Amino acid sequence: MKKSFLLLLLVSVIVSLGFMLNQKRIKVLVESVHELDSLSVVSVEHQFGEPLPNHYMGKYDADLAEIGAQLIHEGKASYGDKNGKLISSYFKCTDCHNLVKETAKLTNLDPQDRLDYLVENGLPFTAGSTFFGIYNRSTYYNDDYYKKYGSLVNAAKDTLANAIQLCAEYCASGRKLVDWELNAILHYFKKHELRLRDLNLSDNQKEIILKALQEDKNQAEALEIIKGKYVHRYGATFTGAKIEKERGYGENGDIKNGEKIYKAACMYCHENARVTYLDLNDDVLSGKFLWKHRKGYDDLSIYQVVRWGTYPIAGRKQYMPLFPKEKMSDKQLEDLMAYIKKLAKK
Amino acid sequence: MIVVLQSFGLIAQEKEKKEVSETFAAVRIINGHSTETLKKRQFRYIIAHRFGDALGDLGGIQTAFGFDNAADIRFGFDFGITDNLMIGFSRLKGTGDPYRSLLEGSVKYRFLTQTENNSMPVSVSYAGSMYATYMPSSESISSVTNFERFSHRLMYGSQLTIARKLHPRLSVALMPTYVHRNKVEATDVNGLFSIGGAARIRVSKRIGLIAEYFYNIHDSSIREDYKNSLGLAMEWLTNGHTFTINLTNARGFGELQYVALTTSDWLEGQFRLGFSITRTFSY
Numbered sequence: 001m002k003k004s005f006l007l008l009l010l011v012s013v014i015v016s017l018g019f020m021l022n023q024k025r026i027k028v029l030v031e032s033v034h035e036l037d038s039l040s041v042v043s044v045e046h047q048f049g050e051p052l053p054n055h056y057m058g059k060y061d062a063d064l065a066e067i068g069a070q071l072i073h074e075g076k077a078s079y080g081d082k083n084g085k086l087i088s089s090y091f092k093c094t095d096c097h098n099l100v101k102e103t104a105k106l107t108n109l110d111p112q113d114r115l116d117y118l119v120e121n122g123l124p125f126t127a128g129s130t131f132f133g134i135y136n137r138s139t140y141y142n143d144d145y146y147k148k149y150g151s152l153v154n155a156a157k158d159t160l161a162n163a164i165q166l167c168a169e170y171c172a173s174g175r176k177l178v179d180w181e182l183n184a185i186l187h188y189f190k191k192h193e194l195r196l197r198d199l200n201l202s203d204n205q206k207e208i209i210l211k212a213l214q215e216d217k218n219q220a221e222a223l224e225i226i227k228g229k230y231v232h233r234y235g236a237t238f239t240g241a242k243i244e245k246e247r248g249y250g251e252n253g254d255i256k257n258g259e260k261i262y263k264a265a266c267m268y269c270h271e272n273a274r275v276t277y278l279d280l281n282d283d284v285l286s287g288k289f290l291w292k293h294r295k296g297y298d299d300l301s302i303y304q305v306v307r308w309g310t311y312p313i314a315g316r317k318q319y320m321p322l323f324p325k326e327k328m329s330d331k332q333l334e335d336l337m338a339y340i341k342k343l344a345k346k
Numbered sequence: 347m348i349v350v351l352q353s354f355g356l357i358a359q360e361k362e363k364k365e366v367s368e369t370f371a372a373v374r375i376i377n378g379h380s381t382e383t384l385k386k387r388q389f390r391y392i393i394a395h396r397f398g399d400a401l402g403d404l405g406g407i408q409t410a411f412g413f414d415n416a417a418d419i420r421f422g423f424d425f426g427i428t429d430n431l432m433i434g435f436s437r438l439k440g441t442g443d444p445y446r447s448l449l450e451g452s453v454k455y456r457f458l459t460q461t462e463n464n465s466m467p468v469s470v471s472y473a474g475s476m477y478a479t480y481m482p483s484s485e486s487i488s489s490v491t492n493f494e495r496f497s498h499r500l501m502y503g504s505q506l507t508i509a510r511k512l513h514p515r516l517s518v519a520l521m522p523t524y525v526h527r528n529k530v531e532a533t534d535v536n537g538l539f540s541i542g543g544a545a546r547i548r549v550s551k552r553i554g555l556i557a558e559y560f561y562n563i564h565d566s567s568i569r570e571d572y573k574n575s576l577g578l579a580m581e582w583l584t585n586g587h588t589f590t591i592n593l594t595n596a597r598g599f600g601e602l603q604y605v606a607l608t609t610s611d612w613l614e615g616q617f618r619l620g621f622s623i624t625r626t627f628s629y
Contacts, residue, residue, distance in 0.1 A: 089387060089628045272367040273385075277585045277626065279368050283514035289551030315627060316586050 030213050033206050037197035041136055041226060044196065048212065048223040053138050055160040060190040064180075068188025071181055072099070072131070079180050087181070088174025090318045095268075095275050096128035096171070099192070105200065106133070106230045111329045115257075118264055125264035127309075127321040127328075129234040134160070135193035137232055141166065144238040144324065161186065173317035199229035236324040241297050241304040249294055253331075253338025261328070261336045262343075269320075276318050287343025294337065302340070306333055366460040369469055369511040370519070372588045372624060373424065373432070373454070375544045376558040376577035377596055377604040378521045381469035381509040383456050384426030389629050392436070394420040394622035396597055401615025412618050417441055417597035420622075422450070430456040438477075441598040443607060444491050445501075446481040450600050460510060468510045477501040477602045490529055498529040503601025505542075519544045523560065525606040533570070539563045540574075540605045552583045556592075560605050575608045586627070592620045 030036060046052050070077035072093040076084040103110070103117050118125050140163035146153045152170060156163040164185055169176050177185070201209070205225045212222035250258070262282065270280035280286045293300040299310045309322035323333075370380035373390070384390055398415025399405040405412050422436030432454050440446035456471040479499050484491040493499050502525070509519040521542030530536055544558035556579040562572070579592035595617045596604035610616030 272365065281367065281514065285514050285548055285551045315625075318628070 030210060033203075033210055036201075036206055036210060037195065039196045041194040041196060041199070041230070044209070044213065045223060045226060048219040048226075050223065053135075053160075054158075055135070055186060055189075057186065057190050060187045062191075064184045064187040065191040067180075068184035068186070068191075071185055072188060077181070077184065079184065082180065084181070086174070087168050087177060088172035090174070090312075091172040091275060093131070093167075093172075096126050096321055098123055098126055098130040099132060100130065101132045101198075102130045106198065107228070109231065109234075109326060111325075111327060111332060112257075114327075115260060115264065115332065119260050123264070124268035125261060125328075126268070127265075127323045129327075131189065132192065133194045133198070133230055135189040136230060137234075139233045141236075142233050143236045145236050147238055148322070160189070171321070173312045173319070194230055196226075199226065201225070201229065235326050237326060238322065239307055239325050239330070241301070241307045242330070244295060247294070247303055248334045248337065250334055250337030250339070250341040253334040253336070253341075255335070255338045255342050257332065258335035258337065258339025258342075261332055262339050265323075265328070266336075276320070277316070282343065284343065284345055287340055287345065290340045291344035291346055294340075302337065303333070306336075363465065364462040366462055366469070366511050369460065369509050369517045370546055371554060371581050371583050372590065374622075375519060375546070376556055376579045376590070376592050376594060377575060377599070378519070378523070378542050378544060378558060378560070378601075379454060379471065379473040379505050379507050380519065381456055381459075381471040381507050383430055383432045383454055383471065384424055384626065386426050386428050387629055388426040388626055390424040390624050390626045392420060392422040392424070392622060392624045394422075394599065394620065396594070396599070396620040397618045399610065399616045400593075400618055405615055417618055418599050418603065420599045430459075436599075438599050438603075440479065440481070441603060441607065443597065443609065444489070445477075445479045445603075445607075447479055448600070448602075449478045449480065451476050468508050470509075471507045473503075473505045473507070475503040475505075475601055477503070477600060490527075490531055493529070500528055501602045502526045503605070505601055515548045517546045521560070523601055523605055525601050527602070527606065533568050535564055535568060538569075538606050542605075554581045554583075555579070556581065562605065571609055572606075573608050573611050575604045576612060586625060588622075588624045590622045592622075593617050594620060 030039065042053065042056065067077045067079055071084075071087065075088060075092040076086045078084045098118070100123070102114050102123070108114075115125055139157055140160065141149065141153045141156050149166065149170060152166055156166040161182055164182060165176055168174050196209070208218060208225060209222045211217055212219045266280055267282070269275045270278055273279040280290075290302060294302055297304045299305060305320050306323050306328065310320045312319040370382050373380060373382050373384065396417040398409055398412035398417055400412045404415070409415055416439065418441050419439040420436050422434055424432055424434035426432050434450075434452045434454075436450040436452075438448040438450055440448045452473060452475040454471055454473040456469060458466055458468065458470040460466055460469045477500065481491065483493040486492060503523065505521055505523045507519055507521050509517060511517045521544065523540045523542055525538045525540070527536055540560045540562045542558065542560040544556060546554050546556045548554045556577075558577045558579075560575045562569070562574055573595060575594065575596040577592050577594035577596065579590050581588060581590045594604075595610040595612045596608045597610055597618070598604055598607060
């Protein structure tokens with residue numbers, strides 16, 4: 001009896017100690033507004049009652065995050081005595097994803113504002129969503145991606161690690177990552193998680209958040225402010241190829257805007273046949289070639305490939321990813337056609 | 347922020363020195379080397395044929411305009427080591443005039459690439475090839491195929507290609523070439539210089555027409571039976587494939603054969619149809 005009492009006491013001490021330590025780890029201590037900037041959005045939200053994401057990690061390992069960066073940029077890295085192999089012979093992460101923010105205001109998802117911001121900053125207009133803030137998102141391969149990847153999306157849609165694996169193995173026509181590679185990429189994402197300074201908070205909003213942290217007051221309001229400042233999920237609507245009679249063939253398109261898209265999107269991969277066999281330039285031959293294929297629904301038709309992409313086939317696993325409506329609007333596609341028409345001198 | 351700044355820097359650099367691409371469609375123009383190389387981690391398989399004389403004594407209807415005969419056949423692999431360096435291995439049937447059963451190893455390096463702002467006006471590559479024949483040695487002592495020493499079985503080709511894309515539709519190339527054979531006939535030279543010229547006109551993105559000519563430089567009193575090589579070709583590109591259909595008087599592949607050992611004469615109907623099919627993979 002005495003023994004079981006002692007045992008029970010011991011267990012309760014351990015549990016409460018664990019609980020306290022856990023609380024201490026998560027509890028965010030701040031004294032002034034200036035200290036807010038570097039705070040992790042996930043930790044602050046957690047203090048306000050939000051559950052932690054399932055890929056949560058307390059802190060990142062700087063060396064691993066560096067290896068993650070290498071994997072993302074170069075497609076392979078070495079770790080200790082392990083010599084890395086290419087994840088994919090065909091694509092690197094950065095062929096489809098930017099690593100930095102894509103609009104001045106994080107919550108702005110307008111494809112035209114995204115294009116303008118990317119072009120202004122010398123960044124490509126990619127079909128995939130940026131990795132910036134991916135640690136703060138909890139759903140992936142949203143909406144219509146199941147139309148392309150079917151039940152493969154099930155495991156990936158709410159788990160970052162599975163989403164990375166789906167991307168590596170299928171989207172990049174590569175292989176599954178081994179544990180340390182996956183871990184390194186997760187550490188990279190953790191390193192670049194959103195911090196309060198990324199959210200463009202007003203002074204007033206900062207005060208509210210500070211008070212909520214210090215005095216545990218108005219936490220719901222503070223949480224709402226933070227959550228309204230960044231993107232939690234990127235929508236993906238696959239519109240399919242426009243039927244021929246609805247295509248404008250660039251009739252009322254904005255040539256200047258189309259040129260931006262051609263250079264920041266098409267040329268990013270096709271210039272000097274960088275990730276494909278199709279070499280495109282801003283010359284009349286490329287223009288005529290693309291213009292000739294404006295009709296139909298085959299794998300050379302612009303309307304088809306922008307909206308459905310192309311498919312990897314044996315011996316040619318490079319393929320073109322598709323642009324959901326959220327990444328390229330129908331108007332932008334018409335602008336692109338207008339530029340191609342000009343390039344073709346039609 | 348650092349990433350943004352870095353990308354700024356990179357983009358700025360790229361604009362200054364944007365490299366011109368697609369000067370030629372493939373790593374060879376017709377017979378000669380273009381300044382194109384495979385990219386890093388690309389691998390290319392080549393099947394190429396030169397048929398028999400289309401017209402003349404050995405051509406015409408009796409040989410289905412040369413299709414009954416194969417002057418030369420190439421099976422080969424090329425590998426891209428870096429974006430500017432490639433190596434290749436081929437097995438050539440050999441024209442039998444005089445060599446058969448040739449092995450070819452080659453290295454090609456592009457050390458200059460034309461830029462859009464003309465800070466570099468031309469692309470320049472060097473291709474070095476080494477040939478070895480494993481045909482049986484001839485019993486006739488006077489024959490060049492009587493290989494007293496192993497070194498007699500070895501031949502070398504060096505080619506510098508200087509190319510410029512003048513217009514999206516027009517590219518030209520100059521190809522100073524040197525072929526060295528360790529054993530030659532008395533009326534021949536061991537080291538032969540030749541100067542090649544080529545032009546490619548692109549009809550469309552995927553169809554092009556090419557002409558290529560090699561002028562051999564030597565004393566007129568020697569090599570009387572040999573001719574200069576002239577080729578005309580049409581190329582067709584698809585994703586990963588390149589098909590080239592050509593007409594040339596040269597019977598054999600490789601600098602050794604088309605530069606130094608061409609004896610056929612266009613004017614006597616001794617030109618032939620040839621084709622090459624290449625397929626490029628990434629690995």
